[in-house]
Amino acid sequence: MIQIRNFYRRRQRAPAATRARSRFGALPPSMLVLLPLLAACSVQDNHPVTVIPQVVPAELYVAPDGLDSNPGTRAAPLRTLARAAQVVQPGTIVNVLPGVYHGGFRTAVSGLSNARIVFRSSERWGARIVPPPLSSNAAAWDNRASYVDIEGFEIDGSAQASGTGMEIGIGAGNAASTGMKWTTGIYSGGSYNRITGNHVHHVANSIACTSSDGGGIGVDSYYKGMHSEVSGNSVHDIGPPDCRYVHGIYMNAPGTIRNNVVYRVAEAGILLWHDAHRVSIVNNTVTASNRGILVGGGDFYHTKGLNDHTQVINNIVYDNRFGIAELGATGPHNSYRNNLVFQNPGGDWSLAQGMSHSGTVAAAPNFITYTRSGTPDFRLAQRSPAIGKGLDLGADQPDFYGKARPNAVEVDIGAAQH
Incomplete structure (x- = not known):
């Protein structure tokens, strides 16, 4: 039986209250006499100071040869994403070379509905994020903000994959990553975020399964996040073998999971839990994991009800130990088509008692190339039974490989359009 813990709880306790102290309580009496005089002198002697607010450009640039003391222009880029995250404001686009x-x-600065903050790799998977030499965070990218886009990055945790250390490839002489192991690739606790087109792999491979939980991409409701989108990502080699607490894409709020390829995950390729409901799981391909898609609800943070009105449509779930399942508190309006x-x-x-699925294709998908090891090519070969058997859901994004989907009857099942 699957065991699910409160994976994405990241409580931050407020510091303990301290007793108020007199501002000058620790000074000797003689000094107290001088304080009014010193204060008067300081007021009279100070020269006027002109404060110029920092102006953040509409676009920032980050590059391996940049400096965090730079203004972040194309000619003088920043060096780190951490610095870029400090200076963004609504509407800023951060271009990472x-x-x-x-x-x-x-990332903790939020955008607005009409002025999103965008972090994007200037080339798809060209900006590679790896563990630092001394890791102090359990997530590669910890996003607590809303109206934020994270586009096109590679999250590579392989420096921690074996537990014995591997070179991370930043300059000469850098040691292998040590310290806190990554349990999560991209964590998002805000609302209305978009995590699109990223490559998240070899995360949490060597963690102790009993000590921490994790996943490739996680969308969390613990901080009241909701309605985020996870689309067009490649998520694979996530979690240690046989660990039931590490998942590929994890969502516990309303949102959309679309056009992703997920494979070789310790537990569920796609998992819904906690406050998940009204989630659209559409046109994904999930293989070589313990479970394909698990629709569940329980251990609620802010809601009191069921995971209901969730749609699981046009997905390929192939060659996992288990296929598509419901678990825990689920409702009667979920649909599997x-x-x-x-x-x-x-x-x-x-599925739960009384639930059914329709339009199911029970045949091998016939990918271009597929093995349980290596890098599969999830495009559909000629005469694949998935071709033309999907539902037309109206205007849609391109498939995982960037090919447009027709707004007609020839929609394919899975993350790739033939």
Whole structure:
């Protein structure tokens, strides 16, 4: 039986209250007599100071040869994403040039609905985020802000994958990453965020399964986050073998999970829990994991009800131990339509009593190339049974490989459009 812990709780306790002290209580009486005179002198002697507020440009640039003392222009870029995260404001676009960057930072400045903050790799997967030499954060990217886009990065935790240390490749002579191991690739605790087109891999491979939980990409409701989108990402090699607490894409709030490829995950490729409801899981491909898609609810943070009105449509769930399942507090309005579910020996389907699925394709998907090791090519070969068997859901994003999906009857099942 799957065991699910309160994975994404990151409580920050307020510091203990301290007794108020007199401002000058520790000074000798003789000094107290001089204080009014000193204060008067300081007021009279100070020269006027002109404060010039920092102006953040509409676009910032980050590059491996930059400096955090730079203004962040194209000609004088910043060096770290951590510094960029400190100076952004609503509407800022942060362009990260190809190269290797240390992870373990937090983004905490929110955008607005009409002025989103965008962090984007200038080339898809060209900006590679790796563990620092001395890791002090359990997440590669810890986002607590709202209206933020994270686009096109590679999150590579392989420096911690074996537990014995590997060179991380930033300059000469850098030691392997030590300290706190990453349990999470991209964590997002805000609302209305978009995590799109990233490559998240080899995260949490060597953690102790009983000591911490994690995943590739996590969208959390603990800080009242909601309605975020996870789309077009590659998430693989997540978690230590046989660990039931580490997942590929984890969402516990309303939102959308679309056009992702997920494989070789210790537990669920896609997991819904806690406050998840009204989630759209559409056109994903999940393989070689313990469970394919798990729709569940329980251990609620802010809601009191069921995971209901969730849609699981047009997904390929193939060659996992288990296929698509419901667990815990789920509702009667969840729908499972036009999915390809096959070769999951523990059971292709396990839905709550009274629930059913429709339009299911029970056949091998016939990918271009597929093995349980290496890098599969999840595009559909000729005569794949997934071609043209998906539901037309109206205007849609391009598929995982960037190909447009037709707004007609020829929509394919899975993350790749033939």
